[in-house]
Amino acid sequence: MSFIWSIIVGGIIGWLAGLILGKDIPGGVIGNIIAGLIGAWLGRLILGSWGPVVGGFPIIPAIIGSIILIVIISLILRLLR
Numbered sequence: 001m002s003f004i005w006s007i008i009v010g011g012i013i014g015w016l017a018g019l020i021l022g023k024d025i026p027g028g029v030i031g032n033i034i035a036g037l038i039g040a041w042l043g044r045l046i047l048g049s050w051g052p053v054v055g056g057f058p059i060i061p062a063i064i065g066s067i068i069l070i071v072i073i074s075l076i077l078r079l080l081r
Contacts, residue, residue, distance in 0.1 A: 002055075002056070005055045005056075006037070006055055006056060006057075007033055007037075008055070009036070009054055009055035009056075009057050010032075010033045010034075010036030010037040010040060010057070011029060011032045011033040011036055012032075012036065013035075013036035013039060013040060013057065013059070013062045013063055013066050014031070014032035014033060014034070014035035014036030014037075014039065014066055015032045015036070016063055016066075017035060017036070017039060017063055017066035017067045017069075017070055018032065018035070018070060020063070020067060021067060021070055021071070021074075023070060023074060025070060025073075026073070026077070035066050035069055035070060035073075036062070036066055038065075038066075038069055039062060039063070039065040039066025039067070039068070039069045039070075040057045040058075040061070040062035040065055040066070041065070042065035042066075042068060042069055043058070043060075043061035043062045043063070043064050043065020043066070043068070044058060044061050044062070044065070045065075046061070046064075046065065046068075047060075047061040047064060047065070048061065049061065
């Protein structure tokens with residue numbers, strides 16, 4: 001059950017990061033989940049684990065990490081075009 005909860009929270013984090021930046025994440029729902037999970041890992045790595053925790057994810061560092069990830073992906077995709 002915790003795996004499903006992690007996927008749901010990861011998807012919401014990725015979706016929020018996309019809304020904040022005003023960018024669509026490639027891959028739709030799956031892209032949101034992946035961006036949320038990787039972004040949460042990146043945010044925890046850079047900022048540590050602080051703030052409210054939902055589903056095992058510290059929300060504020062996870063959203064910031066997802067935003068950083070989306071910006072990096074956007075830059076890479078722009079360079080490839």
